[in-house]
Amino acid sequence: MDFIPQFGGILFTIMAFVVALSIIVAIHEYGHYIVGRWSGIHAEVFSIGFGPVLISRVDRHGTRWQIAALPFGGFVKFLGDSDAASGKDGAAIDALDMAERRRSMHGAPLWARSATVAAGPVFNFILSILVFAAFSLVMGQAVNEAVVGEPRDLPEAMAGLEEGDVILSIDGLGVADLADVFVVSDQITPSPTSIYEIERGGQVISVEAANPLIPYIQSVQPQSAAFDAGILEGDVITSVNGAQVYAFRELREAVEASAGDPIEISLWREGDQIDVTLSPRRVDLPLAEGGYETRWLIGISGGLLFSPQVESVGPFAAIGYGAEQTLFIIKSSLSGLWHMVTGAISSCNLQGPIGIAETSGEVASQGLDSFIWFIAVLSTAVGLLNLFPIPVLDGGHLVFHAYEAVVGRPPSDKAMRIFMSAGLTIMLSLMLFALTNDLFC
Numbered sequence: 211m212d213f214i215p216q217f218g219g220i221l222f223t224i225m226a227f228v229v230a231l232s233i234i235v236a237i238h239e240y241g242h243y244i245v246g247r248w249s250g251i252h253a254e255v256f257s258i259g260f261g262p263v264l265i266s267r268v269d270r271h272g273t274r275w276q277i278a279a280l281p282f283g284g285f286v287k288f289l290g291d292s293d294a295a296s297g298k299d300g301a302a303i304d305a306l307d308m309a310e311r312r313r314s315m316h317g318a319p320l321w322a323r324s325a326t327v328a329a330g331p332v333f334n335f336i337l338s339i340l341v342f343a344a345f346s347l348v349m350g351q352a353v354n355e356a357v358v359g360e361p362r363d364l365p366e367a368m369a370g371l372e373e374g375d376v377i378l379s380i381d382g383l384g385v386a387d388l389a390d391v392f393v394v395s396d397q398i399t400p401s402p403t404s405i406y407e408i409e410r411g412g413q414v415i416s417v418e419a420a421n422p423l424i425p426y427i428q429s430v431q432p433q434s435a436a437f438d439a440g441i442l443e444g445d446v447i448t449s450v451n452g453a454q455v456y457a458f459r460e461l462r463e464a465v466e467a468s469a470g471d472p473i474e475i476s477l478w479r480e481g482d483q484i485d486v487t488l489s490p491r492r493v494d495l496p497l498a499e500g501g502y503e504t505r506w507l508i509g510i511s512g513g514l515l516f517s518p519q520v521e522s523v524g525p526f527a528a529i530g531y532g533a534e535q536t537l538f539i540i541k542s543s544l545s546g547l548w549h550m551v552t553g554a555i556s557s558c559n560l561q562g563p564i565g566i567a568e569t570s571g572e573v574a575s576q577g578l579d580s581f582i583w584f585i586a587v588l589s590t591a592v593g594l595l596n597l598f599p600i601p602v603l604d605g606g607h608l609v610f611h612a613y614e615a616v617v618g619r620p621p622s623d624k625a626m627r628i629f630m631s632a633g634l635t636i637m638l639s640l641m642l643f644a645l646t647n648d649l650f651c
Contacts, residue, residue, distance in 0.1 A: 223571030226581065227563075228281045230570050232258055234334065234589045235284040238596070241333025242286045242326055247271070249322035252313040255287040260294070282563075288326075290314030295602050297630065298623060320614055327607045334593030335536055341586035343525070343532035345579075350520035351531070356388045357519035362426065364446060364515070365478050367402070370419030371516050376409040380422060388518055395423040400457035419515060421457040426513045427477075432572035433565070434509020439488040441477065441510065443576070448483070449476040458512035465490045466506050494555035496542045502555050539590040558651030562644030601633025 236258055243253050252272065257263075259278030266276035285294035290306070292299035298316050311317035315326070356377040361369070371377075377385045381398045382405070385391055398404060403418040425447035430436050449455060450464040451474050464473065472489045490506040497503060523531070549555040561569070566588070573584040597605040606629070614620045621629065 219571070222574070223567055226570040226574035227567035230581070230585050230588060231283075232281055233585055234337070234592050237333050237337045237589065238330040238592065239284045239286050241329035241331075241336075243273070245329035246286070246288060246315070246322075246326040249318065249325055250313060251315055251318050251322060251326055252289040253286050254289055254291075255285070257287075257294075258284045260285075288315035290316045295630065295634075296607065298626065300623065320611060324608060324611045327604050327611070330604050331593035331596045334589045334596070338536045338539070338586040338590040338593075339529065339532035341532070341582060341589075342535040343528040345583065346523055346528040346531045347525065350522050351527075352388060352518035353521050354387045354389075355519075356385050356391050359517040359519035362513075362515070362517060363444065363480065364420070364424075364426070365448075368420035368424060368446070368515065370403075370417045371406065371408070372410065374410070374519075375406075377406055378409060378414065379407040380404050391422050391514065395421060395457065396459065400455070400460050402456055422515050423458045423512060424515050425455050425458050425461045426515070427510050428513030429511045430576070431509035431511075432569045432576075434507070435488040435491050436509040437572060439475075439486045439508075441475075441486065441488075441508075442479065444479070445484075446478040447475055448478055450474070461512075465508055468506060470506055494546075494549070494559055496545065502546070502549050504555065536586075536590050539587055540594055543591060543594055556651075557643075558647050560644050560647055562641065562646075562648040564645065564648035600636055601629040602637060603633065606633055 239256060239258070243256050246253055254273065256273055256275045257278055258276070259281040260283060261278050261280040263276045263278050266274055268274045287294060288296065289310070290299055290303045291297060292302075296315055303311060303314055303316055306314060306317070315323060318326075358371045358373055358375040358377070361371070361373060377391065379385055380391070380394045383394045383397060385394060398421070400421055402420070404421055406417050406419055408415060408417060427436075427441060427443055427445045427447070429443055430441055447455060447461055450461060453464070455461050455464065468490050470490055470492065472487050474485065474487050476483060476485050478484075488508060490508050492504060493507045493509075494502045494504050495507070546555070546559055550557045550559060570581075570584065574581040596603050597608075599605045599609045601607075601610075610621055610626070610629075620626075
């Protein structure tokens with residue numbers, strides 16, 4: 211009887227994965243296409259997917275745009291290419307006159323070929339930057355001052371602060387800005403309530419409210435113990451293994467002390483009390499200063515007792531934020547890869563297509579905004595992967611172009627065939643390894 215819901219869940223996961231991948235591939239390949247066209251290189255085919263063609267049309271530039279039956283990638287085939295990986299069709303190029311040869315990928319100047327190849331990953335990064343910037347423009351950024359924004363939906367006993375309150379101190383410890391709220395929350399003793407000195411309506415008063423860093427669930431990570439247990443954003447954890455918790459750090463300590471053993475959690479959700487049991491999982495967690503630490507986690511991020519007041523940002527500041535977020539993902543990805551290679555963290559951190567598909571479905575189930583954010587993160591990862599110096603990838607082609615720039619001629623056709631075969635072997639091996647991780651880690 212469970213087959214239909216399970217089938218529906220699998221179908222939703224596949225659809226989410228296909229949509230995410232198709233958007234990222236389309237942007238990547240469009241980068242190749244448009245920069246190639248600007249550089250005088252003619253694109254014969256622009257394809258989303260591989261295999262049998264489902265829909266196609268030829269535009270006024272002579273490029274056939276198509277959607278193929280296997281939506282797990284895409285390619286742009288330029289004039290003179292023998293295949294989707296831009297292999298050289300020597301016979302076709304020899305049959306071209308000088309003007310037509312200039313319009314081929316292999317007959318164009320080095321700068322045009324390099325720009326066309328690099329454009330794919332660059333467009334992936336641009337997509338990520340624009341998405342992150344859009345989030346910043348729409349949602350704004352928290353002001354530096356410790357000002358209460360929109361109140362959260364919390365148990366009545368935790369309330370006490372109102373929108374517009376300016377926090378001056380908590381349990382006698384001064385608060386100069388929003389960052390101090392986080393510092394003070396780690397210094398005060400967790401208790402049902404704390405004393406807040408605030409400025410409200412021009413007057414300084416004292417009110418009681420919960421710990422500033424209550425066990426409030428700001429976000430739930432896909433493929434985590436919390437997600438599998440049905441914990442949702444906005445839930446408030448009230449006890450762990452029967453013991454009341456008043457601060458997020460108490461929850462964190464309880465999870466770490468469990469060492470992976472099952473723990474019982476009680477949480478508040480829109481007035482209802484819900485009990486769940488879950489087992490924390492060992493996770494390699496990236497650090498802000500670089501590197502990784504391995505901890506027991508359930509896969510949630512905490513939030514303040516209140517939503518900080520936000521202010522609008524301009525387009526330049528938003529673009530700057532988008533670039534910073536994209537750069538952080540690149541640095542974290544490279545750091546994670548290095549730590550896996552050196553054995554500092556588990557190679558199980560490398561996900562394959564099944565793992566990415568599962569993450570796509572879980573993120574999509576959390577809402578459109580989470581799914582769009584995930585697409586931006588995945589776009590950065592795809593752009594970075596394509597820059598790796600492996601033949602068949604864009605990074606490998608750029609290495610060949612660098613060789614040509616130094617030596618004055620490209621590698622021989624025979625050498626290129628060997629390199630491309632080696633690159634394909636490497637990529638298939640990595641995919642098989644990642645798929646093994648999906649099945650057995």
